[in-house]
Amino acid sequence: MLHGLDLLDEPLSQEVASRAVKTLARCQNSTGGFGGGPGQISHVATTYAAVNALAIVGTQEAYDLIDRSALLDWLRRLKQADGSFLMHEGGELDVRGIYCVLATVKLLNIVSPDLAANSEQFIACSQTYEGGIGGIPGVEAHGGYTFCAFAAMELLGKTELLDLDKLSRWLCFRQLAVEKGFQGRTNKLVDGCYSFWQGGAFPLLECALARRDGDEAGKVDLFNREALQEYILICCQGERGGLKDKPDKNPDYYHTCYVLSGLSIAQHRYAWDPVQEDIIVADGERGPVVVGNGQNLLPATHPVHNILPRHVTRIRAHFAQELPDA
Numbered sequence: 001m002l003h004g005l006d007l008l009d010e011p012l013s014q015e016v017a018s019r020a021v022k023t024l025a026r027c028q029n030s031t032g033g034f035g036g037g038p039g040q041i042s043h044v045a046t047t048y049a050a051v052n053a054l055a056i057v058g059t060q061e062a063y064d065l066i067d068r069s070a071l072l073d074w075l076r077r078l079k080q081a082d083g084s085f086l087m088h089e090g091g092e093l094d095v096r097g098i099y100c101v102l103a104t105v106k107l108l109n110i111v112s113p114d115l116a117a118n119s120e121q122f123i124a125c126s127q128t129y130e131g132g133i134g135g136i137p138g139v140e141a142h143g144g145y146t147f148c149a150f151a152a153m154e155l156l157g158k159t160e161l162l163d164l165d166k167l168s169r170w171l172c173f174r175q176l177a178v179e180k181g182f183q184g185r186t187n188k189l190v191d192g193c194y195s196f197w198q199g200g201a202f203p204l205l206e207c208a209l210a211r212r213d214g215d216e217a218g219k220v221d222l223f224n225r226e227a228l229q230e231y232i233l234i235c236c237q238g239e240r241g242g243l244k245d246k247p248d249k250n251p252d253y254y255h256t257c258y259v260l261s262g263l264s265i266a267q268h269r270y271a272w273d274p275v276q277e278d279i280i281v282a283d284g285e286r287g288p289v290v291v292g293n294g295q296n297l298l299p300a301t302h303p304v305h306n307i308l309p310r311h312v313t314r315i316r317a318h319f320a321q322e323l324p325d326a
């Protein structure tokens with residue numbers, strides 16, 4: 001919800017910001033990490049979401065809440081020898097865990113080699129014959145897992161271990177010619193949330209290809225930006241607000257966040273910046289691509305973290321000091 005509001009340029013009042021922190025405080029466990037609600041055990045995905053939410057709030061109160069030391073200990077207990085992470089103690093493992101962990105530790109400056117060990121091999125083995133990436137080695141390629149796996153490879157600096165040509169082909173064919181939005185996997189239906197899970201992989205792809213081939217990223221659009229915006233604007237808006245999967249569905253917070261994120265991705269171009277060692281917004285002289293009224297323009301999101309780039313910069317600067325005994 002906070003990222004959705006950010007994309008709509010809706011400022012957070014101090015009161016709402018502080019209430020968000022107080023709610024998240026009740027979700028943090030002394031054993032490390034955040035559960036999905038007060039009293040729930042810590043989960044890697046809700047920890048990723050909580051830290052992103054606190055980065056968006058961006059106040060001293062928000063930063064002070066995060067117990068980096070307990071979080072790191074908990075993540076180390078979830079790490080598996082094959083490079084993956086359990087989603088929670090006793091839980092399942094797949095590439096979502098690797099992405100959520102690496103994105104979280106990057107924002108909090110608690111990156112350590114033991115957390116990253118063997119993750120690149122786990123992800124490389126999860127790329128399928130189709131070219132997309134599945135949750136674990138041997139299962140069907142899916143957009144949700146492909147984004148997580150690819151963004152994790154970006155965080156590891158190892159995108160070259162993926163077959164980028166096959167990945168390009170798979171991603172391009174997930175945008176449907178008639179509906180104009182993305183499907184999550186071969187022969188399945190279009191869904192607005194894949195505007196981000198598939199669409200968000202394109203900035204990663206363009207930068208990975210540019211690093212590999214020495215080209216200027218973003219010279220050629222690898223997906224149809226206007227068509228995706230048409231699907232979103234025409235088919236995914238709820239009549240009473242919110243965004244949705246497809247016309248016969250109801251809006252919900254998840255689809256509102258990810259459809260808006262995909263709309264933002266479709267409007268902006270990105271490039272790899274070797275100085276900052278990060279993917280940066282590079283709309284250039286052509287400017288953003290906006291379908292419809294100019295008021296449809298959204299701010300650019302960070303394609304790895306999916307929060308606004310300024311929040312990434314700010315929280316990383318805040319936690320610039322490393323943990324003493326990490």
Ligand SMILES: CC(C)=CCC/C(C)=C/CC/C(C)=C/COP(=O)(O)OP(=O)(O)O
Binds near residue numbers: 143144148185
């Ligand atoms: C950071 C994080 C936790 C990311 C989650 C990524 C994500 C969206 C994963 C997809 C999970 C999944 C099993 C989809 C298939 O659902 P389905 O069969 O209902 O949908 P489909 O028909 O579109 O494949």
Ligand SMILES: [Zn+2]
Binds near residue numbers: 191192193194245255
């Ligand atoms: Zn969906």
